[in-house]
Amino acid sequence: MGFSGKSIVSQVPTLVVLNGTCLDVVDSQRAWIESLGVKLLAEPWYRSADAAQIRALCQQADAVILPASVRSAPLEADMIAAPRLKVCAIAASGFEWLDVAAATRHGIVVTNAPGGEGAEVVAEIAWGLMLAPARQIPHHHMLLSRGDMTRGTGTMVSGKTLGIVGIGAIGKQVALRAKGWRMRVLAHDPWADMNFVREHGIELVDFETLLKESDFVSLHVRLNEQTRGMIGPEQIAMMKPTAFIINAARKELVDEAALVEAILDKRLGGAGLDDPPGELGKKLFGLPNVVFTTHVGNRAIEGMIAVFRCAVESAVTALRGQRPKFVVNPEVYQSKALRLKQPQVS
Known part of the structure; x- marks a missing residue:
């Protein structure tokens, strides 16, 4: 699990999956990803990688799938230390935790994954969070689990x-x-x-x-x-x-x-x-009128796969020298610092 911090030379660009949700479904997508002409690095232990390990992985990557276990990574210092990194593809809609300005300064394309099944599964959880407290569904389930047949009013x-x-x-x-x-x-x-x-x-x-x-x-x-x-x-x-x-x-x-x-x-x-x-x-x-969940809005298998595939497609599209559909920092394409000087994938 240790890294020297040196880039690994490869004939094909390397895609590193740091997003834990994507790692949960990567095996079902592995053949498809590798057919796109990239080398895939996606080990289970990446879910708990610390800051130093994430930096080392970024140094090996042409593109990374985010967010990582250290949510704010890669930091600007990581971007500087990873001159090979060209794309940060976020497998989610939100990107407020990433230093997008730093990525732009260093010529890194940032993409996200809004819409599609990824949006639908979050909409479903929002509806669940309406119905559950309004009709007191979890509350009555818990009462029954204790043998209590009390019926409340929602x-x-x-x-x-x-x-x-x-x-x-x-x-x-x-x-x-x-x-x-x-x-x-x-x-x-x-x-x-x-x-x-x-x-x-x-x-x-x-x-x-x-x-x-x-x-x-x-x-x-x-x-x-x-x-x-x-x-x-x-x-x-x-x-x-x-x-x-x-x-x-x-x-x-x-x-x-x-x-x-x-x-x-x-x-x-x-x-x-x-x-x-x-x-x-x-x-x-x-x-009875309050429900908490553990940020599971995107945790439906269809949504997990959809946002992962969207992020991969964005990364590969960028590495091919084309502009992805969902670019967070389009101004990077006018920057002299842009690291994508030529296509990386045929």
């Missing part, structure tokens, strides 16, 4: 108002599913696809209106300095006391302390959260 989802914050690839899939539940759908997104909005009868509103009128508020935005803590005490105070917050995006979008206080004070109907709670959030364990 609230219905059909015919209610769903507010979607961020009507991108995932938000669109959430909206499409709402039609079958006869829901009024509100959306807030400054960059909304207006053709989609009009075609599906979605009401585009400001953030305050969405918070005030929605029975379920579902978050589907990227984490950045503008969205961090976007649901805090002020925003919760605008919401109906029966409303639910659904977060299948990033944990940091919601002020956990404000959420906990509002639910315990019965100023909010409940929550469905696809992330483990912090210390404060643990106070909500055992409540």
Whole structure:
């Protein structure tokens, strides 16, 4: 498992899979990947590689599939230490944890994997996180497992108002599913696809209106300095006391302390959260109207394979000297630092 840090000379470019989810399905995709004309490095121990090991692997790679076990890797220092690295292909939609500016400075193409089955499986978990606390499904399962036949009272989802914050690839899939539940759908997104909005009868509103009128508020935005803590005490105070917050995006979008206080004070109907709670959030364990999961939004086999294949296709496309469909830093192609001076794959 040790590395010298020296690049391995190869007649074909090397693709290193550092993403743990992709490593879970790599064996089913190995023959296809190798048929694309790349050398594949994808060992099980990469799931727990430390920073030094990740740097060494990057030094052997023409392209890497991310995110790695050290989520912020490769750091700028790793990029400098790995002059052979040309592509960072992210097998996910989000990329806020990667130093994209550094990658651009050093001529590395960064791609991501939005849409397709990857978006659909996250939309499904968002719907699960709506239904589970609203109808208290996990709560009643736990009661039954203890021999308790008590029947509590939830609230219905059909015919209610769903507010979607961020009507991108995932938000669109959430909206499409709402039609079958006869829901009024509100959306807030400054960059909304207006053709989609009009075609599906979605009401585009400001953030305050969405918070005030929605029975379920579902978050589907990227984490950045503008969205961090976007649901805090002020925003919760605008919401109906029966409303639910659904977060299948990033944990940091919601002020956990404000959420906990509002639910315990019965100023909010409940929550469905696809992330483990912090210390404060643990106070909500055992409540019938709150559900936590361990960030499993993408953990459906179809979605795992889809985002992996998308990332591989992007990496190989770039190595062939062509521009991938999903480039996070397109400006890199105008940079003199661009490392892809000529095709790497025939």
